[in-house]
Amino acid sequence: MASSEIEVVVSSDSKSQRPPNEVNILDVFSASAYGDFDKLRKFVEEDAASLATPDANGYYAIQWAALNNFPDIAQYIIEHGGNVNSTDNMQQTALHWAAVRGGIAVADVLLQNGARVEASDINGYRAVHVAAQYGQTAFLNHIVAKCHADFDAPDNEGRSPLHWAAYKGFADTIRLLLFRDASQGRQDKEGCTPLHWAAMRGNVEACTVLVHAGTKQELTVTDNAGFTPVQLASDKGHRNIALLLSNAQKANSKRWREKFCCGKILANGYAPILLCIIVGPLILFMNSVLAAPNMTKVTAVVGLWGWTAVSLAVGSLIMLYRCSSKDPGYIKRPGDLGSSVNTEDPLLNIDLNSSEWTGNWSQLCPTCKIIRPVRAKHCPMCKRCVEQFDHHCPWISNCVGKRNKRDFFILICMGTLTSLISASVAVQRIWTATPALPIEEKWIHYVIVHHPGAVVFLLVDIVVFIIVTTLTTAQASQIARNITTNELANAIRYGYLRGPDGRFRNPYNHGCRKNCADFLIRGYTDDGEIAWPPLQQVAS
Numbered sequence: 001m002a003s004s005e006i007e008v009v010v011s012s013d014s015k016s017q018r019p020p021n022e023v024n025i026l027d028v029f030s031a032s033a034y035g036d037f038d039k040l041r042k043f044v045e046e047d048a049a050s051l052a053t054p055d056a057n058g059y060y061a062i063q064w065a066a067l068n069n070f071p072d073i074a075q076y077i078i079e080h081g082g083n084v085n086s087t088d089n090m091q092q093t094a095l096h097w098a099a100v101r102g103g104i105a106v107a108d109v110l111l112q113n114g115a116r117v118e119a120s121d122i123n124g125y126r127a128v129h130v131a132a133q134y135g136q137t138a139f140l141n142h143i144v145a146k147c148h149a150d151f152d153a154p155d156n157e158g159r160s161p162l163h164w165a166a167y168k169g170f171a172d173t174i175r176l177l178l179f180r181d182a183s184q185g186r187q188d189k190e191g192c193t194p195l196h197w198a199a200m201r202g203n204v205e206a207c208t209v210l211v212h213a214g215t216k217q218e219l220t221v222t223d224n225a226g227f228t229p230v231q232l233a234s235d236k237g238h239r240n241i242a243l244l245l246s247n248a249q250k251a252n253s254k255r256w257r258e259k260f261c262c263g264k265i266l267a268n269g270y271a272p273i274l275l276c277i278i279v280g281p282l283i284l285f286m287n288s289v290l291a292a293p294n295m296t297k298v299t300a301v302v303g304l305w306g307w308t309a310v311s312l313a314v315g316s317l318i319m320l321y322r323c324s325s326k327d328p329g330y331i332k333r334p335g336d337l338g339s340s341v342n343t344e345d346p347l348l349n350i351d352l353n354s355s356e357w358t359g360n361w362s363q364l365c366p367t368c369k370i371i372r373p374v375r376a377k378h379c380p381m382c383k384r385c386v387e388q389f390d391h392h393c394p395w396i397s398n399c400v401g402k403r404n405k406r407d408f409f410i411l412i413c414m415g416t417l418t419s420l421i422s423a424s425v426a427v428q429r430i431w432t433a434t435p436a437l438p439i440e441e442k443w444i445h446y447v448i449v450h451h452p453g454a455v456v457f458l459l460v461d462i463v464v465f466i467i468v469t470t471l472t473t474a475q476a477s478q479i480a481r482n483i484t485t486n487e488l489a490n491a492i493r494y495g496y497l498r499g500p501d502g503r504f505r506n507p508y509n510h511g512c513r514k515n516c517a518d519f520l521i522r523g524y525t526d527d528g529e530i531a532w533p534p535l536q537q538v539a540s
Helices: 028-034 037-046 061-067 071-079 094-101 104-112 127-133 137-147 161-168 171-179 194-201 204-213 216-220 229-235 239-261 271-290 300-325 405-433 443-450 452-481 485-489 512-522
Strands: 377-379 384-386 391-393 398-400
Touching: 028 037, 028 061, 028 071, 037 071, 061 071, 061 094, 061 104, 071 104, 094 104, 094 127, 094 137, 104 137, 127 137, 127 161, 127 171, 137 171, 161 171, 161 194, 161 204, 171 204, 194 204, 194 229, 194 239, 204 216, 204 239, 216 229, 216 239, 229 239, 271 300, 271 405, 271 452, 300 398, 300 405, 405 452, 405 512, 443 452, 452 485, 452 512
Parallel strands: none
Antiparallel strands: 377 384, 391 398
């Protein structure tokens, strides 16, 4: 695969915007580049300078105005003889140059005056390709939404804007293109898909977005040299990406095996197994600990604690059902019953003051085709976006999110208490049922021989206790700080979890007391109440 990169060529000292008083404005080109309207008018109206001819490098004044996003300069040039579709030696127009820095204002002027949005240069690049190459997501969305630019058009090498965004690693641009149904399976002349390019360049986030939004077919496509994306990543030394893609392939294979080998019982998780883990020890506890014939008679105190453990176990079963069956906070998608999502073009009329839209392109879900709240994430297992996504728990066969996190926390708290109380009762029952033994007979040997059911229960209970106690402690800590498991695991990727100094800072942490009170009373916290503004750029 060729690794050379071909982009829009803009070579001049005028690429940087500097105040006019710090540079020498010598002609219409430098005046246009630095936005010096007075000098430009002087050159044109007094010195009769032409705006329709290029400079020594073949670049036009309108291209320099477009590059630096000066709409008033561009409008003046067009009104005084400049051609909005003038092309340089690379056949690039002013709209190509506007796409380099994402000049939406100047692009509107150009388009209103007849600029051809589908004009291509000698490499076959259109404005959409240039925008993708430079990661100008807002510009790309603007010309697609307002001018219906072809966002899936191939260049001379058969590469679409999605290929270029994947190659350069612009995850937000990838999200936008996938949101608009760009073809993820398109192969260029070398047989490479966007995933091939992302894998070759080692762009982790780009690969992650493509894998989550794609199908298993993209993982196994081979290029003209016979390489799949995972083989390319491995060949280039990108081990983390090779592992990501390899795990995605295994996950697809696992889901296929579960579908055809295990039926629907385990297709969505291990809730049936967890049910057995609760019910099995519960029966064992009642038969081998509380009602065992070879143990002493149950006292009132022991009976009270024993039936407390049984009641907590039954409560755990109820909470397991609630966690597994309850909507964790799925966000409605276009076509869902009662959905208010704009099915025509949700990006055309974005309300910039909306509490849902914060200007972060990572809020786009290319799979669900929605603009989601900042803390919502897409679960690849459930294939839905979940509000305040915490994690997907296979043991409840469901996600843990805004609407069922309190139920989940109650479940693991009940599990901790059940394990602790039942273990205490079991130890007490075994201890009181063991008589004084001869020196040559060991206590452990006696207990195993005479109370095997109680011993088995105690071993299982200890393992369960360690697991649920660890989970309960972790969840309690996160609730106190109002942060999710997913946010902790991916804090480095989420810009809204960083302060102005770049260090970790949670904008939703209002203090332990308020965080806990909101969670216990309402079951969730309000994402609209942030402790410090503004929200930064987000990644998903």
